[in-house]
Amino acid sequence: MKTTEILQRVHDGDSRSIGRAISLVENQDEPAAQILQGLDQERIESSLILGITGPPGAGKSTLTGRLIEQLRQQNERVGIIAVDPSSPVSGGALLGDRIRMMDHALDKDVVVRSMATRGRLGGLCASAGATVRIMAASGCKTVIIETVGIGQSEMDIIRLADITAMILAPGFGDDIQAMKAGILEVADLIVINKSDQPGTEKMLLDLGTVFSNSDDRHTRLLKTIANENVGVKELMEQFRVIEKKFRGDGTLEKRRQQSSFLETMDWAVEIMRPRLARLIDSRETVLDPRLTAEEIIRQLVGDKI
Ligand SMILES: Nc1nc2c(ncn2[C@@H]2O[C@H](COP(=O)(O)OP(=O)(O)O)[C@@H](O)[C@H]2O)c(=O)[nH]1
Ligand SMILES: [Mg+2]
Missing domain, CATH: 3.40.50.300 (P-loop containing nucleotide triphosphate hydrolases)
Structure with missing residues (x-):
């Protein structure tokens, strides 16, 4: 099913499509971003x-x-x-x-x-x-x-x-x-x-x-x-x-902003996790873990840490 079709059905309240959309997002499958944006x-x-x-x-x-x-x-x-x-x-x-x-x-x-x-x-x-x-x-x-x-x-x-x-x-x-x-x-x-x-x-x-x-x-x-x-x-x-x-x-708006911060942080970590895991795995453990971590981050984002 196309993403636009899933989105349409979600908005129509179709239970199966709702379940499908949630699973796609949880598994970080391809159309996840498109669904969330729509x-x-x-x-x-x-x-x-x-x-x-x-x-x-x-x-x-x-x-x-x-x-x-x-x-x-x-x-x-x-x-x-x-x-x-x-x-x-x-x-x-x-x-x-x-x-x-x-x-x-x-x-x-x-x-x-x-x-x-x-x-x-x-x-x-x-x-x-x-x-x-x-x-x-x-x-x-x-x-x-x-x-x-x-x-x-x-x-x-x-x-x-x-x-x-x-x-x-x-x-x-x-x-x-x-x-x-x-x-x-x-x-x-x-x-x-x-x-x-x-x-x-x-x-x-x-x-x-x-x-x-x-x-x-x-x-x-x-x-x-x-x-x-x-x-x-x-x-x-x-x-x-x-x-x-x-x-x-304005309390409600403030709380939503705070939860948006939390979620963004959580997504950032989730998106990075598999990449970090691969890099850690590919290393020989010669360095202290803290130093290894810094080196891996440096490898990912350049020297600006
Ligand atoms: N006596 C009494 N028992 C209750 C009340 N509300 C729930 N229970 C019972 O307490 C137990 C635990 O309830 P549950 O809703 O599963 O608790 P949860 O773990 O907080 O979700 C169940 O056996 C309920 O039937 C109440 O107001 N009075
Ligand atoms: Mg319970």
């Missing part, structure tokens, strides 16, 4: 990228499934990028399974892509960023990125989001103490999921101290029970309120 910029700019993060088992996938339901009820097309959905410690189901369970599998307006982090050298931001834009150009008004953890390489990709919610749950006390100091650097919203469980009120009080004023405490700290669909509507509404604010005050 995407509908207006759709990309008006889309909303939501980040859902937090420790394994907190209920991120369940909550994401519920958010999808909300958006589908409003007849919105939605994209989901699940990063490392098969974390062996979570004991939770794969996001894909949840979506299947919720009968979204046959819904052509729910576009899902999983990305493994294991066994990967890098390029996650690059792939995820390109995937977000392909989904947005295909008509997904909202793209949700679900990723585990904090302070890991997976966290870099949460910076691709316009708005991020940190999902926690009672019983995750140790995780929270460790991340409390930096939590607001990543999270616009903090969600205590599993608020049907004991320890919720204590956690609310504890996390309340993260915020410096009571306004923020009320609007940015939320409770949900994802598997009973409690608090999910309010969470979606809060995302909308923040979206409006961020579009108005």
Whole structure:
């Protein structure tokens, strides 16, 4: 199929072509640049990228499934990028399974892509960023990125989001103490999921101290029970309120610029990696690795390092 034809079908929302375009870009195949260049910029700019993060088992996938339901009820097309959905410690189901369970599998307006982090050298931001834009150009008004953890390489990709919610749950006390100091650097919203469980009120009080004023405490700290669909509507509404604010005050634009920097850096490294690998392989290891590295770079870009 010609690249222009793939592009046309992506914009028409054809699932197979979307998958194809994402694979071409991930594998850095020939037409990748042409596809990325041809995407509908207006759709990309008006889309909303939501980040859902937090420790394994907190209920991120369940909550994401519920958010999808909300958006589908409003007849919105939605994209989901699940990063490392098969974390062996979570004991939770794969996001894909949840979506299947919720009968979204046959819904052509729910576009899902999983990305493994294991066994990967890098390029996650690059792939995820390109995937977000392909989904947005295909008509997904909202793209949700679900990723585990904090302070890991997976966290870099949460910076691709316009708005991020940190999902926690009672019983995750140790995780929270460790991340409390930096939590607001990543999270616009903090969600205590599993608020049907004991320890919720204590956690609310504890996390309340993260915020410096009571306004923020009320609007940015939320409770949900994802598997009973409690608090999910309010969470979606809060995302909308923040979206409006961020579009108005330039925050959203600034975040997109920052994520563009991240992605560009990631692409640059990805594009160089195979070349660097070949050069390193072709060397006899006589020099100190640092010196070898400098020599290789010099060979590639000239003496100006
Ligand atoms: N009691 C309770 N269990 C929940 C809630 N939300 C999710 N779970 C369960 O917690 C487990 C982990 O959920 P999952 O969404 O896979 O977590 P993830 O690893 O963060 O994606 C699953 O067995 C869910 O059914 C909730 O609000 N209350
Ligand atoms: Mg999950």
